[in-house]
Amino acid sequence: MAAKRDRPEPVLPARRLLRAYAFDPMSTRLSGRFLTIDIPFEIDLRPGPSGRLLQVIDYDVSRDLWYLPVDLNSAAILAQRGMQPAESDPRTHQQIVYAVAMSVIERFERFGGFRFRWRGDDKLRIVPHAFEGRNAYFDKHRRAVLFGYFRADSSDPGANLPGQMMFTCLSVDVIAHEVTHAMVHRMRKYFSEPTHPDVLAWHEAFADLVALFNHFGFPEVVSDAVAKSEGTLEQGAALLDLATEFGVSTGRGAALRSAIGSPRTPVAFLKAVEPHDRAACFVAAVFDAFIDTYKSQIADLRRIASAGTGVLPPGALPTDLVNRVSAAAAVNADRFLGMVVRAFEYLPVVDVTFGDVVRAIVTADRELYPDDVAHLRAILVEAFRRRGIYPSGATSLADEALVWSKPPLDLNLGGGINAIDLAPLILEATLDLDTGSTVSFSGENDTDAPSGEAVPGPAVPAQAPHARIQDWGVEHAYELGLDKAAGKIEQVSARVVYLLASDGQPRPIVAIQFAQRRDDLEDQRTDETGRQIPRSQRAAVRAGTTVIARVDGQVEFLVAKPLPLSDRTELEHLPRDLKECALEFDKAGTERLGRMHDWMGDVEDQDALSAWTVEPATLRLSFARLHAGQDGV
């Protein structure tokens, strides 16, 4: 076989190209256009498709039937950029959900600064034909995205045939939206517990933002829109059209369509209580900032094309100009999406508000781009302000007033009796980012086990210090806004991420999430045996703290969502400064708990089922419900 060694196999491609509708079967039928989705080439992708991150399960439970799984590695498919999408062939449906989901995950990874994995290195399950119904949703208990199918309205089918079968899994926007929900759940699992009107709203806002900005990632689509817009280049109308197209076919996004490009006033946000309405205001604000910067970015191109007059010659835009403008739009979309994605590590562990999101964006961005030369941060903050989105109690919108506060007492991960050796954590993140690395860290640092103990992985050079982090968290509970005397402190996750800074260099940070469930603050009703009713039947009340530290261990920021202390006498033996710190958190926690109770009471009042069942209404607020309540999907 020596001869064979001399004739190496051709190098496998790095990327896989797959076709999808642009952006659903109906609009593709009208435009004749398909998207080409460019995703990483998974070598050992199996029929399903079933890969490292995703598993498409095409089983139709209503008919008790499997549909033939597509093998994307078959020669016929590899040779032609995937199968041509067809409503009648379920294999193309599988191809589309896989391609779009992979591209959304990759986009997220690009800004997140770490290798994305699902919890426990599991796969996200995608069921393209899960049920009959005009709905699609992420189901956290099944760890799956479920897509429905339905018949077009027999009296008002829109641009479809009456009674025609419609598949939600063929809409690129719906897939992107639902997969993003799954990713948000991965990053912040307690954001699916509504403790504030903004918690689920943030889920929706981020999912819409990703799905919307996903449109600008396809140069051919942007070019088309720009070319069509002719003289209106300066207003960004082309991008606005593209944005408002979003969600038309899916029936979802009525709130979003009316918000985007609407007058920039705080009225809508102040009035909105429903998650989709609040989310729409946030997305509209990011879009405002995007349009503003886009206009100034293409100003030079317009001057060049108009020979300095600013007045473009009549007729079609020159192709070169269209290409340059489209490229500018795509880069710009990435910058804003990047700003929001990067903020994720800086979000609280529980109970997020849009004000928190603004602060997290500003904090993350200021660390990376201290001078904000391009004014992106300032423009975004201003766009939020004009739509009424800012942290309550903020005294100013200057960077200094918006960044998260430093820890009340000096904290170092490498200090105290439970000093953490961060080196293994840093190594883990580094090895993980090297796609060619032969040393893998399949041992996931996150775990669903409340103990937060590390799962040992194969071939790990040094044990990641998760047990130590846990001990450190308990030791410093009062400094973190947690309660040493009130039950188990959970280490939700700990990781090192490399965010890209203005100088082009990666800036590593250590991001740790602690949480603490407080049985003593939850429903105190008892069952027949006299024990408190089980946790699954109560609305969870959790404290949570995000710790952001330098890789030398110095804690830079704390994002605390505290709760009242269970027993203040526990503080008696503590040093004065520590005691004061704990009492400050106790005060903030008391206010927070009051707000939580008010909100949960409101949810209870709104839900017609509350009268008939003891189950807390907040437990019924799932994405399935939230999405089904919309006009469509």
Added chain:
Amino acid sequence: MIMPASSVTVRMYNVGFGDAFLITVKQHDRAWRMLVDCGVHSQGKARPLLDVVRAIVSDLTEAAEPGTPPTLDVVVATHHHADHITGFAYDDWDKVRVGEVWVSFVEDDSDEDAKALKNGLVRAAKNLNTLIGRAPAAPNDETRTLALALAGTLALNSLGNEDAMDRLLGRNGKHFLNVPKVRYLTDKYALLNHIRTSLPDVNVHVLGPSRDPAQLKRMNPPTSARWLAMQQALETAPGSDSAGSQPPVVPLFDESSSVTPDQVSHEIGIELVSTLDTLDLPALLDDASEFLAAASILERSVNNTSIFFVLDVDGTRLVFVGDSQQGAWDHVLQDPAARALVSDPAFYKIGHHGSHNATPRDYVTNVIGNHETYAMLPYGKVEQWGDIPKAALLAAFAKMNTHIIRADAPVADARVHVGPGNLWSEITFPAN
């Protein structure tokens, strides 16, 4: 001028899970009587409802001047639910003379908006009832069984009350001793919602149901996409079972795309098959929770059509809310004048049998006041509804020193009289 000495008595008949209140206002030798509701839920009877109807008629006969028929000045049927009106189906009522009948404007067939709303509610109730009847039972699945049972009883509460409504409206040969005038409330003309009785200084302020279009939404039938689809399927093919949980017969794709059960082991990778086992997809076919959600919204919709009124006897105010739930209350509490009328009352009829969202927290903590208000709770135990009455609500009342008079468990209170066999509880307020 000397004000007439007056008193007002509220007698709550213990029907079980349902309402029947007789109010008697006395001024010297004159009396004015109003009956608010007469019905019981099929699941929560304390005694045969006919016994209560006969007791009421007999009480009225006793009170009437010799040689005159038993008389009610006003009969209020707050809303179209069995637990509030079924009693009017009994023919014993044709002995009773009635001055006026007050019903929700939703019953007014000459009002187009009301008709559309009413038809929607009736249609939803009928369809729900049919669908629940067809839903396959799963004896081993307790959650499903309970959900279907509850959804079924809620749907039934809205159905089959036509005989009672016929009598109230004097239709189809049903009537009281006479055919009284009917008022549909609230009236479109605000002035007509302030009703003077035959006695001086005894007035009724009708505060609900609202006719504000935004508030009317709260009275709409359920609108969840899945529920509407099921309803539509039922109506396009009324005889078939396609709307239930039966597997649809039409294939989604060409046969060549599907994998028959015997091919699964060859065509489908073992990892996919084992993942499927963990997904529990068959649970998606279970529509019990969808029925229950729709049923509870339907129930609330009808509750929110309740007549909501304040009886003002010379400054002593009694608040009757029918079964108004969240939504219907907002309309009252957000209007300063209406809010003032319901604040610091002498008497409050606890809405919807003390369920969660029928007495707002705002009302108990900020409006009812700490003035030893008496509140009556028309309630009979229904095992499955463990959360009615809501313990937190009763605790909140206690905090405000509100006296609660429960139909099912009378408490010792010098001002409260209890009838033989706990047939009724009664309290009398002297007017201010």
